[in-house]
Amino acid sequence: MMNEAPDDDAHDIHEPRLWQDKGWTARVIKNNDDDGWAVEMVRRGEPEPALVGPWTMGRDKKNPKPLDTAAFNTLVKTASEVVRRHEQHLHARLHKQFEVDTAGGRVTVTLDIVPDDDDPHAWLAAVDAFGAELASQRVAPTFKLSAALAAAWVEGNFARSG
Helix, strand or coil: CCCCCCCHHHHCEECCCEEEECCEEEEEEECCCCCCEEEEEEECCCCCCCEEEEECECCCCCCECCCCHHHHHHHHHHHHHHHHHHHHHHHHHHEEEEEEEECCEEEEEEEEEECCCCCCEEEEEEECCCCCEEEEEEECCCCCCCHHHHHHHHHCCCCCCC
C-alpha cells in the first residue's frame, strides 16, 4: 500500500450557502446594497475574499439559489483567475527589466522593489547572458528604471545610482 498525504476531504463542506473544497470557501451572503444575495470566494489562508459577486435568487425569489458542484467549480475558476491577474499585476509593478546590448554581450538589468512596511527599498541588479551577476545595489523604492537609465548604468560600469 502506498503512503498517501493527509486527505483534505475531511474538511470539505457542501451546504446550500457554504461550500468548502479545493482550498476555497464559497459563502452566500446577504447583499447589503440591495435585497439580493452575493457570493464571496476566499482562498484558504487568506484574510480577504478574492472575489465577491452577485448571486442568483432561488425559485421563490426570496432566498438564494443553493450552491452546487458546477457553480462552485465555476466560482473557483473565476476567483483563481482574479488572483492570478492580481499576482501578475503586482509582479509587473514591483519588477522591471531591460536588456542592454554591449560589446561584451547582452546584459539584463532588473529592478525589484521590496515593499517592506519598516524598510521599503529596491534592488538594482545586472546579469550577463549566462546569468552571472555583474552588479547589484540597493536603491530607493521610488527609483524609476528606464531603458535609458539601464543603458547608462551599464555603460558607466555600474556606478552608484539613485
